[in-house]
Amino acid sequence: MSWVILGTAWEWSKSVLAVLSLAGLSMGGVAYAAYALFKVLGEKWLNQKFAERLEAYKSEQARELERLRHKINSVFDRTKRLHDREYEVLPEVWSLLVDAKSWAGGYLSAFRQYADVNKLSAQELDEFLSHTRFSEAQRREIKTTSDKQKAYIKIFEMYRHYDVIEKLQEASIGLSRNGIFVVPSLREEMRKFIDLLHSAVIEHQINQEQDLRPRMREASKKLKQEGEPLFKAIEEAVAARLWDSTTAEV
Template identity: 35%
Template sequence: MFAFVGYLVVGVGAVGAFVWWLFRTFSEKWLNAKFEERLAAYKHEQQKELEHLKFTINAQMDRATKLHQKEFEALPEAWARLMDAHGITVSLVSRYQSHPDLSRMRPDQLEDFLVHSKLAEWQRQLVRDAGDKTSAYRNQIEPFKIARARKASRKFYLYFRKNGIFIREPIKQKFDALDQLMLSALSEHEMNFQHQTREFKSIDRLASEGEKMVKALESEVQQRLWDSTRQETTN
């Protein structure tokens, strides 16, 4: 009996050990499988997040590059158009004007000068018939000069209105300030011509402050363009 009990205990022990071995083996496999499954899921989520982050960064970089390109195109063109308008306006409104003395010209010189001017034939005839031919010529040619300045100013305004959105606000304000000063001087000059008045407040301000404003704007535009170039290179 004792021997039988001994065999039974040994048998049960062996079965228990075998069961434990099975449990341990399959538990480890199950745990490893679960671990691998969760690790794969984690890696998948990480990869999705990385792809999303990469897409976001690329999209932001693409937008920034396009904006910088637009700014790089808009700034030089706006500057060029404003300087065209500035040069024409300053020359027109300056207090110190020089005109050829038509009254001292010989008839053939006068005729050649008038033929090559922008005046219509009836306007040329007014000059020919005038006692003060120089003054008559100025009165006829001045509207053409004013119209030319207005055209240059409008050319800048339309471009700036359309593309100013790509120009940063501090620089944009300087563009606008100089443009407004030029418009005020031009309007004052036109009023003086039409009504024979002598108002020079805006004209003198353009003469005294305009060049400083041009230099300040030029410096900022140049700096911004070079900054954009360096930033594009870095990107």
């Protein structure tokens, strides 16, 4: 591009020099004038073009910097929003998981205590059952059967099973709803723990309803062997994520 500019300047200079020759200047004077004219015009044109190119380059760099700044701000904003949301949902999901574990643990416990309804009089039994969640038909079944204690325990355990399943469902739904904001590895560990609880609860229900002898133990053993260390790992991971959210430097 510079050679084009110089060529143009030279052509224009030749026209001027032709006029100077006609004016009677010597060849030496014409040559000197040609050099001086070419130098002045060439430098002026080159400086002008350089300034134009420099300004265009600055403008392009400014646009590129603005584009990069916008991109960085967008990424930072999305990252911050994701971390803020994770900080909100992790305690909620963790709370549901703890509730499910607690209820399942009570349901699966070998140690049970029940009210001895066989020792109650008809009036006492009627008053006692009025404070339960049992339906009218279930209360009538307990009051009219020969083994009131067995009937009472059966219905009582059925409600306990419903309660545990409800807690497991709440934990599962909570994880499904908010799991997208939980890191995948932690989310999978939570899901696995819920599945372990659910399998053990179903196994226990079958043992109770079918009065199986010997009892099925595979799911409960797996929960004890794998579930306990898994729950501990989840607890540590949740704590780490929450504390990292408060101490991480941007």
